[in-house]
Amino acid sequence: MITEGAVLDALSGVRDPELDEPITDLKFVSDLRVGEGAVDVKLRLPTPFCAPNFAYLMAHDAREALLSVPGVREARVILEDHHTADEINAGMASGMGFGGTFNSFEETEGDSLDELRTIFRRKGFVSRQEKLCRALLADDYSPAELAGMRLGEVPRSETKEKYLGRREELGLGVSADAPFLVDPDGRKLPEDAVMQHLRFARVTRLSIEANAGFCRGVLAARYRDVPDVIEEEATL
Amino acid sequence: MYEKDGEKYFVIDGHVHYWSAGPNNRNKYGKMFIDCFYGYHSSLSPEEYLWDEEKFAEYSEETMMHDLFEIGYVDKAIFQPTYLLDFFPDGFNTTAQDAVLAEKYPDKFILNSSFEPRLGETGLANFEEKHKKYGFKGVKLYTAEWHEDSKGWKLNDYWSKRYLEKCQELGVKNIHVHKGPTIRPLNKDAFNVDDVDHVASEFTDLNFIVEHVGLPRLEDFCWIAVQEPNVYGGLAVAMPFIYSRPRYFAQIIGELLYWLDEDRILFSSDYAIWQPKWLVEMFVDFQIPEDLQGEYGTLTPDIKRKILGLNAARLYDIEVPSEVPQEEPVMAGSEAEYPERPL
Numbered sequence: 001m002i003t004e005g006a007v008l009d010a011l012s013g014v015r016d017p018e019l020d021e022p023i024t025d026l027k028f029v030s031d032l033r034v035g036e037g038a039v040d041v042k043l044r045l046p047t048p049f050c051a052p053n054f055a056y057l058m059a060h061d062a063r064e065a066l067l068s069v070p071g072v073r074e075a076r077v078i079l080e081d082h083h084t085a086d087e088i089n090a091g092m093a094s095g096m097g098f099g100g101t102f103n104s105f106e107e108t109e110g111d112s113l114d115e116l117r118t119i120f121r122r123k124g125f126v127s128r129q130e131k132l133c134r135a136l137l138a139d140d141y142s143p144a145e146l147a148g149m150r151l152g153e154v155p156r157s158e159t160k161e162k163y164l165g166r167r168e169e170l171g172l173g174v175s176a177d178a179p180f181l182v183d184p185d186g187r188k189l190p191e192d193a194v195m196q197h198l199r200f201a202r203v204t205r206l207s208i209e210a211n212a213g214f215c216r217g218v219l220a221a222r223y224r225d226v227p228d229v230i231e232e233e234a235t236l
Numbered sequence: 237m238y239e240k241d242g243e244k245y246f247v248i249d250g251h252v253h254y255w256s257a258g259p260n261n262r263n264k265y266g267k268m269f270i271d272c273f274y275g276y277h278s279s280l281s282p283e284e285y286l287w288d289e290e291k292f293a294e295y296s297e298e299t300m301m302h303d304l305f306e307i308g309y310v311d312k313a314i315f316q317p318t319y320l321l322d323f324f325p326d327g328f329n330t331t332a333q334d335a336v337l338a339e340k341y342p343d344k345f346i347l348n349s350s351f352e353p354r355l356g357e358t359g360l361a362n363f364e365e366k367h368k369k370y371g372f373k374g375v376k377l378y379t380a381e382w383h384e385d386s387k388g389w390k391l392n393d394y395w396s397k398r399y400l401e402k403c404q405e406l407g408v409k410n411i412h413v414h415k416g417p418t419i420r421p422l423n424k425d426a427f428n429v430d431d432v433d434h435v436a437s438e439f440t441d442l443n444f445i446v447e448h449v450g451l452p453r454l455e456d457f458c459w460i461a462v463q464e465p466n467v468y469g470g471l472a473v474a475m476p477f478i479y480s481r482p483r484y485f486a487q488i489i490g491e492l493l494y495w496l497d498e499d500r501i502l503f504s505s506d507y508a509i510w511q512p513k514w515l516v517e518m519f520v521d522f523q524i525p526e527d528l529q530g531e532y533g534t535l536t537p538d539i540k541r542k543i544l545g546l547n548a549a550r551l552y553d554i555e556v557p558s559e560v561p562q563e564e565p566v567m568a569g570s571e572a573e574y575p576e577r578p579l
Contacts (some may be wrong), residue, residue, distance in 0.1 A: 002401075018452070037287060045476045046275065047272040047275050048268035048269075048270070048271060048272060049267075049268060049269065049272045083265060123455075159387050174355070179579075200455065200459075202454040202491075203454055203455040203458055203491050203495070205490065206455075206484070206487050206491060207451065207452055207453060207454035207455050209484070210451065210452070210454070210477070210481070210484045210487075210488065211451065211452035213481055213484060214279075214451075214477075215249070215277035217280060217480065218275040218276060220279065221275050221278040222275050223281035
């Protein structure tokens with residue numbers, strides 16, 4: 001028996017790559033139907049012109065997530081109200097992959113969105129790391145201490161959990177004795193570079209979070225939902 | 237001109253449109269496009285400034301003149317054309333459409349044009365003709381626009397550089413660049429601003445104004461602007477955050493002041509998506525929240541004056557009335573002081 005809870009749980013692992021937040025939190029999941037061995041999910045986005053590459057990635061990842069739920073043999077993901085909805089929906093139904101889905105479009109180069117995904121995973125990593133570092137600095141850790149810390153020495157928190165998740169996706173170590181403060185390539189940051197690194201990282205986080213706020217507002221206006229209260233706003 | 241608390245502000249709106257997106261001039265993509273703009277408008281405007289969809293798709297000359305110059309405090313407005321001929325058969329907002337108003341009100345509008353590098357040699361000659369006719373000092377470029385089989389281009393493409401050389405020759409010194417969502421799928425990031433970096437260092441006597449300050453790639457934009465003194469940021473789209481997300485707005489402005497300086501940020505409403513009246517009023521009243529002042533400092537009337545008009549006046553050689561105080565440019569910041577790029 002497939003439960004709605006299990007399905008939602010799986011979908012909450014799917015993120016908008018650009019906004020670095022789960023599609024469930026962003027209210028991109030507009031409908032969910034669970035049947036005998038099958039799940040139907042509808043996705044919606046803030047505008048008809050949201051970038052098709054990211055739209056494809058979310059639809060693709062949602063389908064994969066649904067198929068990972070025990071008991072699900074069939075998963076149908078439909079993207080609504082988007083200028084490439086027909087292409088993406090056909091691509092999802094037949095498992096054609098990105099290149100196949102958009103093979104009629106000249107500017108698509110090759111099948112892989114891996115490079116794009118990596119760019120945004122790196123940004124997400126830097127942003128989560130900055131958030132965690134700010135919290136530690138506010139708790140009176142010094143920049144030098146941050147540079148010397150190992151992961152096991154960083155107190156537990158939700159922010160830390162998210163940071164560890166982003167590290168793992170980039171293939172960086174998450175063991176307790178791994179160095180805490182590394183760049184997206186895993187190189188340890190020297191003590192005197194910590195504050196400068198965070199100065200830039202903050203702009204990355206601001207960019208992602210401001211964009212997410214913008215997208216939430218536009219989505220709410222489009223579907224006449226009540227806008228969310230954005231909690232992150234005060235944390236930067 | 238706007239006056240508040242004894243301070244005078246000369247206002248140049250760096251980015252306005254007079255578009256035509258009604259049912260008779262759009263295909264299904266055109267409809268989606270204007271719907272998308274309407275989403276921006278309705279999600280970030282104060283309620284009393286909301287239009288209905290019909291008015292938003294097609295507004296009159298009277299409406300525009302009223303909103304900008306009668307109640308909106310704007311002294312000069314810069315037309316930034318957006319052609320989108322594949323969506324709007326007569327064009328969304330072309331130089332020719334804008335020229336009707338610019339010719340009627342020559343002391344109010346600055347007319348910018350555009351070029352299409354994918355038209356090659358023929359286009360180059362046409363561009364020169366157009367310049368002879370309109371005599372513009374700036375162009376607005378939309379690198380994600382469709383043209384035949386192509387769904388986008390880069391500023392450092394061969395033909396684009398040929399056009400930029402032509403701009404140099406003609407004295408078209410202000411290159412406004414819109415970075416936005418690609419209309420069709422690319423497995424690349426269509427917001428990427430790296431091509432600005434290439435041309436800004438190659439064409440040092442041209443000014444590159446990145447619209448929307450690169451949002452949602454603010455960090456990439458800041459990184460480029462630190463290194464290239466001829467890169468500017470246009471505040472279209474960032475401005476309305478002042479109302480609904482004031483802390484984000486404070487941080488965006490704070491970061492821009494840190495990475496660029498107060499001389500390279502330009503006010504714009506992106507009319508008719510948003511209206512200058514409330515943006516100008518709120519900006520003049522705005523201050524960085526106290527808990528962020530330690531890092532970002534405060535916004536003084538002199539800084540606001542530069543952003544609202546003096547910076548654009550410098551780029552477009554516009555005479556500023558003598559009653560408006562003019563601080564010298566600070567031209568702060570040099571590459572060496574800034575951190576290494578972590579990404």
